Amino acid sequence: MSGALGGRTDYTGEGILEQDAPEAPLPLVREWFDQALARHEEHGDVPEPAALWVATVDTDGMPDVRAVLMRFLDPGGPGFLTSTDSAKGLQLAANDKVAATLTWAGMFRAVRFRGRAQELPEELVEDYFRSRPYGSRISAHASTQSAPVADRETLERAYQECAQRWPDRGSPDDVPRPETWGGYRIVPERVEVWAGRRDRLHDRLVWERAAQGGLDDPAAWRRSRIQP
Numbered sequence: 001m002s003g004a005l006g007g008r009t010d011y012t013g014e015g016i017l018e019q020d021a022p023e024a025p026l027p028l029v030r031e032w033f034d035q036a037l038a039r040h041e042e043h044g045d046v047p048e049p050a051a052l053w054v055a056t057v058d059t060d061g062m063p064d065v066r067a068v069l070m071r072f073l074d075p076g077g078p079g080f081l082t083s084t085d086s087a088k089g090l091q092l093a094a095n096d097k098v099a100a101t102l103t104w105a106g107m108f109r110a111v112r113f114r115g116r117a118q119e120l121p122e123e124l125v126e127d128y129f130r131s132r133p134y135g136s137r138i139s140a141h142a143s144t145q146s147a148p149v150a151d152r153e154t155l156e157r158a159y160q161e162c163a164q165r166w167p168d169r170g171s172p173d174d175v176p177r178p179e180t181w182g183g184y185r186i187v188p189e190r191v192e193v194w195a196g197r198r199d200r201l202h203d204r205l206v207w208e209r210a211a212q213g214g215l216d217d218p219a220a221w222r223r224s225r226i227q228p
């Protein structure tokens with residue numbers, strides 16, 4: 001095989017030097033996320049800046065990965081919402097080890113997290129569910145995420161039945177939250193930032209957990225550089 005799929009782009013990002021990097025990862029990850037959002041709004045070349053690719057393993061140790069939307073990023077770690085009886089939910093129930101990445105290829109930047117998943121408390125999940133559009137709340141009832149379904153028609157019929165059962169009255173209380181609709185926080189043990197630079201001589205800084213504490217707590221993290 002010769003050449004590279006999609007051609008060869010020299011990554012000309014700004015990079016990241018130790019003197020500019022925080023002692024704990026959160027300020028930099030937040031700054032990059034905010035810049036990705038701004039870039040998406042201004043130039044449109046960073047689609048879905050909140051797309052968080054989450055990797056889990058099944059009971060055979062087989063990895064699995066999918067995109068979700070990062071719904072928050074705070075000192076406890078990033079979090080997302082999903083069905084707790086989906087494939088990922090069942091995998092996390094059996095093994096809470098998780099890895100995730102935010103990758104903004106258009107900016108030559110990526111952040112990687114490795115750690116454990118923690119199910120979100122019900123009050124928080126309830127608030128998120130109520131904030132969803134009516135149609136999304138109905139779909140959460142009509143679909144058992146990751147389970148087989150005969151065809152599209154069956155799915156749409158299930159949607160219509162649920163919509164009849166819980167009609168749209170324009171209120172967040174119209175549709176109750178299915179018990180299996182929940183979410184997870186990723187509590188990181190390790191965070192890496194990657195900045196693509198010229199000649200593939202990229203920057204990679206890693207924070208490894210040294211003690212209990214939030215992603216913004218310098219005492220909780222030991223920072224180092226790894227080779228590109």
Ligand SMILES: Cc1cc2nc3c(=O)[nH]c(=O)nc-3n(C[C@H](O)[C@H](O)[C@H](O)COP(=O)(O)O)c2cc1C
Pocket residue numbers: 048051064065066067068069070080081082083086087088089145146
């Ligand atoms: C950009 C993007 C965002 C997504 N956001 C979510 C999400 O927030 N929650 C979710 O459950 N699935 C989301 N999905 C669908 C998942 O990728 C996946 O199909 C679904 O969660 C089922 O995964 P599983 O079978 O591994 O559990 C998203 C997909 C894409 C492409």
